[in-house]
Amino acid sequence: MNGVHDMGGMHGFGKVEPEPDEPVFHAPWEGRVLAMNRAMGYLGLWSIDISRFSRETLPPHVYLASSYYRKWTLGLENLCLQFGLVGEDELAAGRALHPAKPVKRTLTPADVPKTLSRGSFERPPPAPAKFKPGDRVRTRNINPPGHTRLPRYARGHAGAIEHIRGCHVFPDAVAAGKGEDPQWLYTVVFDARELWGEFADPALKVSIEAWEPYLEAIP
Amino acid sequence: MQLRVRALETILTEKGYVDPKALDVIIDAYESKIGPHIGARVVAKAWADPDFKRRLIADAAAAVGELGLTARSTHLIAVENTRRLHNMVVCTLCSCYPWDVLGLPPVWYKSAPYRSRAVIDPRGVLADFGVILPADTEIRVWDSTAETRYLVVPMRPAGTDGWGEEKLASLVTRDSMIGTGLALAAGDAP
Structure with a gap:
C-alpha cells in the first residue's frame, strides 16, 4: 500500500538524532510489548508480513505520531481483534471476558531460546531464476x-x-x-x-x- | 502506554495465549545477552583473520555460525567498507535490522528522519553523526526490504597491528556496523 510507512526519499522529517548511551528499552512496557509480539507470533496464526501490514494500516496520523513500540502495541491489538483472539469489549475492560480461542501452541520459557534465532524464509524454487547477476x-x-x-x-x-x-x-x-x-x-x-x-x-x-x-x- | 500494555498482557495471560515468564526470558535476552558486542566480535575476528573475513563476506550466516553463538544469523550478509566504498544500512519500510548480531535497533534507526533520508541524502545523514567522508568515496545504501539482514564490516583503524581480537572488538561501535559511524581510532580504545 502507498502508506506513510514507505518513507524513503521523503523530506521534512528533520535531522537524525542519535541518543548517547541509549537504553535497550526506555520504559518497562516497551519490553513487554516486544516480548508479547514474539509470544503471539509463536502461536503460528500470522506471519511477519501480516504483522507488518497491521502496523502499515494504522491511520497515517497515528503511524506518524506513534513511537515504535506504540505502533507495535496498536498493531498487536489489531491482530488480536482480527484473528478473534480478543474482543473490543475485553480491550476496553482490561481483562478477559470470554473463553479463549483454542490455539495449537503457546510460548513457554523453555521454548524461548529457540525462538531467538530467526526462521528461514528460503523455500524450494518452483522454477529456475529468470535473472542472473549483471542483468x-x-x-x-x-x-x-x-x-x-x-x-x-x-x-x-x-x-x-x-x-x-x-x-x-x-x-x-x-x-x-x-x-x-x-x-x-x-x-x-x-x-x-x-x-x-x-x-x-x-x-x-x-x-x-x-x-x-x-x-x-x-x- | 504502560496501563494499555498492562491491560493487553492481562487479557492475553488470562486467556492463556501468553506466559508472562516467557516474556521475562525474552526481555532478559535482549537486555543482557544479545547486543552489538556480538557483531563487534565478528568484525574483530574478520580484521584479525583474513580467511575468516573471506568466509564472512562469502556467507555471513555460515561464518557467524562458526562462532557458536546462541542465535542463528539466518540470511545475514556482511559488506565491507574500504577507502573507496562506504556501506550504510536502512529499512525504509519498517525497521529491519540484524537483531542476532546487533541486538535491538536504536530509536533513531526506526525513526522517520533516518528512514526517509538515508536513501536520498546519506552524506547529510552521516553529517548528523559527525562523519564526513571524502567526496570520491562511493556510498552504497542497502535498503533492507526482505528478510536478508546486513552487517557492515567497518575499516580497521590504523595503528592496530598485532592487536588481539578482544582489544580490536573494543573499537567496533554499533553505528560502525550500521554504516552511520566509523570504528574508533586506536587511541580512543576504552
Whole structure:
C-alpha cells in the first residue's frame, strides 16, 4: 500500500538524532510489548508480513505520531481483534471476558531460546531464476493496495541485478492470504541519479531486495 | 502506554495465549545477552583473520555460525567498507535490522528522519553523526526490504597491528556496523 510507512526519499522529517548511551528499552512496557509480539507470533496464526501490514494500516496520523513500540502495541491489538483472539469489549475492560480461542501452541520459557534465532524464509524454487547477476532490469510500476515490499521510490526504475539471494516467501502473497508463493529474491542496485534525478550524488548507489514479480527484463 | 500494555498482557495471560515468564526470558535476552558486542566480535575476528573475513563476506550466516553463538544469523550478509566504498544500512519500510548480531535497533534507526533520508541524502545523514567522508568515496545504501539482514564490516583503524581480537572488538561501535559511524581510532580504545 502507498502508506506513510514507505518513507524513503521523503523530506521534512528533520535531522537524525542519535541518543548517547541509549537504553535497550526506555520504559518497562516497551519490553513487554516486544516480548508479547514474539509470544503471539509463536502461536503460528500470522506471519511477519501480516504483522507488518497491521502496523502499515494504522491511520497515517497515528503511524506518524506513534513511537515504535506504540505502533507495535496498536498493531498487536489489531491482530488480536482480527484473528478473534480478543474482543473490543475485553480491550476496553482490561481483562478477559470470554473463553479463549483454542490455539495449537503457546510460548513457554523453555521454548524461548529457540525462538531467538530467526526462521528461514528460503523455500524450494518452483522454477529456475529468470535473472542472473549483471542483468539490466526495470522495477515494475505497481501500486497494490495491500502489503508490498517494493518501496515507491524504487518503482519504474532501471537497475542491475547484483546478487541472487535464493527463493523466498513472497510478502505480497502471504499478507494477502494467498500462501507463501515463493519467488526468487535479488539484490537490485540503482544509480542515485536514476532514482533521484540528474542532481543526485554521482557517487551514490542504492539497492533494494526485490522479488522476481517486481522486475521486468530490459531488452 | 504502560496501563494499555498492562491491560493487553492481562487479557492475553488470562486467556492463556501468553506466559508472562516467557516474556521475562525474552526481555532478559535482549537486555543482557544479545547486543552489538556480538557483531563487534565478528568484525574483530574478520580484521584479525583474513580467511575468516573471506568466509564472512562469502556467507555471513555460515561464518557467524562458526562462532557458536546462541542465535542463528539466518540470511545475514556482511559488506565491507574500504577507502573507496562506504556501506550504510536502512529499512525504509519498517525497521529491519540484524537483531542476532546487533541486538535491538536504536530509536533513531526506526525513526522517520533516518528512514526517509538515508536513501536520498546519506552524506547529510552521516553529517548528523559527525562523519564526513571524502567526496570520491562511493556510498552504497542497502535498503533492507526482505528478510536478508546486513552487517557492515567497518575499516580497521590504523595503528592496530598485532592487536588481539578482544582489544580490536573494543573499537567496533554499533553505528560502525550500521554504516552511520566509523570504528574508533586506536587511541580512543576504552
